[in-house]
Amino acid sequence: MMGPAHALSGAAAWVAVGAVAAVLDEPMPWPVLLAGALITAGAALAPDLDHKAATISRAFGPVSRWTCEVIDQVSTAVYRSTRGKGDARRSGGHRTLTHTWPWAVMCGAVAAAVAVYGGRWGVLAVLFVHMVLAIEGLLWRHARVSSDVLVWLLGVTSAWMLADILDDPGNGSHWLFDRPGQQYLWIGLPIVLGALVHCVGDALTVSGCPILWPIPIGRKRWYPVGPPKGMRFRAGSRVEVKVLTPIFMGLSAIGALVALRVVG
């Protein structure tokens, strides 16, 4: 999938969580729904940080290019050392380590720890990174024609505003985890969800996604999970742009109404 479909499917997934939470009587305050949807949208782009040509490896200038390089090397090393007898030999690390559930869980845990222990600056850092990714994903080529600095400014501003709103009592810093010291623990959830939604999206495209690693399937540890061949579509195809993207938008809108208890 391309950036916008990844980002929108991420946002839709978080809104769906919001709808379920409302039904289960743990309704999200609206700032949690909004911030979570944007974080998930951004996190749904992050797994492609293992791929130099991906939009997001350019999102933070030299920092993300360097991160991308490191992740590529680490992914390649992990692939080689855990390769099963049935897994192919390969040179690059794209669509390996960062496209698995353990990676998703790790990213969520790290971000939650930064937000919980890092205080306001920690929360701002997590928000900033994901707002920039969300902007890159949702605006896509439109974000590319403007300058990087403009995107970063927009990221800083939106992160700052969201953190202020979330900090107001009852607005969400303690959503779901309400004991002392657990403020912003929930922020790990949209990050895990975003990474998993990315993997599902990739699984639907031609080559599948090794999301289950390191659980062995047959002779493979990096089994490319995906639907039968006939049900897959090409990344950036008409199905994705003309059918899936509007569906994700529609689902997000309906889910938001349920989550905020406007209907249902």
Ligand SMILES: [Zn+2]
């Ligand atoms: Zn991917």
